[in-house]
Amino acid sequence: MACSIKWALSYDQTNWSKVEHRVVSEFDIITQYFSSLGAGDFVALSVGDDAAALIVPTGSELIVSTDTAVCGTHFDEDLFPEDVAYKAVASAVSDLAAMGAEPLGMTLALTLPDNDPLWLQGLSQGLTRASSRYAIPLVGGDTTRGPLALTVTVMGHCPCGEKILRSGAAVGDLIYVSGTLGDAAFGLSLLAGEHRGLDLNFEDQDHLVSRFTAPDAHLDLGVRLRGEASSCIDVSDGLLQDAAHIANASGCKFIIESGSVPLSPALKRAVGESRARDLALRGGEDYQLLFTLPPSTSPPSGSIRIGRVEGGEGVECDVMPKERGYDHFH
Secondary structure, three states: OOOOEEEEEEEOOOOEEEEEEEEEOHHHHHHHHOHHHOOOOOEEEOEOEOOOEEOOOOOEEEEEEEEEEEEOOOEOOOOOHHHHHHHHHHHHHHHHHHHOOEEEEEEEEEEEOOOOHHHHHHHHHHHHHHHHHHOOOEEEEEEEEOOOEEEEEEEEEEEOOOOOOOOOOOOOOEEEEOOOOOHHHHHHHHHOOOOOOOOOOHHHHHHHHHHHHOOOOOHHHHHHHOOOOOEEEEOOOOHHHHHHHHHHHHOOEEEEOHHHOOOOHHHHHHHOHHHHHHHHHHOOOOOOEEEEEOOOOOOOOOOEEEEEEEOOOEEEEOOOOOOOOOOOOO
């Protein structure tokens, strides 16, 4: 259902002021900011109809995941809209990577408190950048009025029977991660202004903040792991928390060696190795892939072994922070 929004923020070259504009409908917003992002190799019908139509390659399964980003919970209202959009898409696409899937398309459900043309333009630019980066067209969605939130649903494909699950880890497997951890958690704290006066050079600050605002979804690695990894998850809630998800689903125990968990030089320079390791174990939103391989399988280039799978349950680590990761309801 279309909703009319009468007010918008505008810039008149001298100051910000709230001015009344013509009534802008839901369909005006879709046409102006989102309709150009719908073309793709697997898109038969895109934005503009009651539903989209996607082509699933022969012999493949449809893989679907949804992520919601709420202002005040997942991002601050001061975060640039380009970053809000890019991060929302990348975090959703990361779920496809963890399953070994390749993108088909995405939808966006956007809830807006008002129609701010500059904010929407920035959001559109971030969506364009993410859509291009991950070759995932925007094929539909919804807009409505309310507290600011974005819900991104991603659809991908994977050869039948080759999707990677959380439930396949086995005793004797080795545990790997695709890259450094803890950067995004510290980058978020930098954005929140928690480290004023910290002696941190521009390159390190930029690296750490960008790991929060512009994470990588490791699609190529996910495809590489098909048929090899016994289990996989993307690290969104924190290493120990997400390791527990696999361990519980697989009915085994994960042994994490804290000294093997990779840390970026930028993070170590910012907070020291001990604090950096704590952030790496419990901090979330790095979107690295955490996966298990049989000991006879060679790990992909760049991945780091951080532990092993044993009989039992849960997660064991030689260093156990009081908080093991993020939970929306704790």
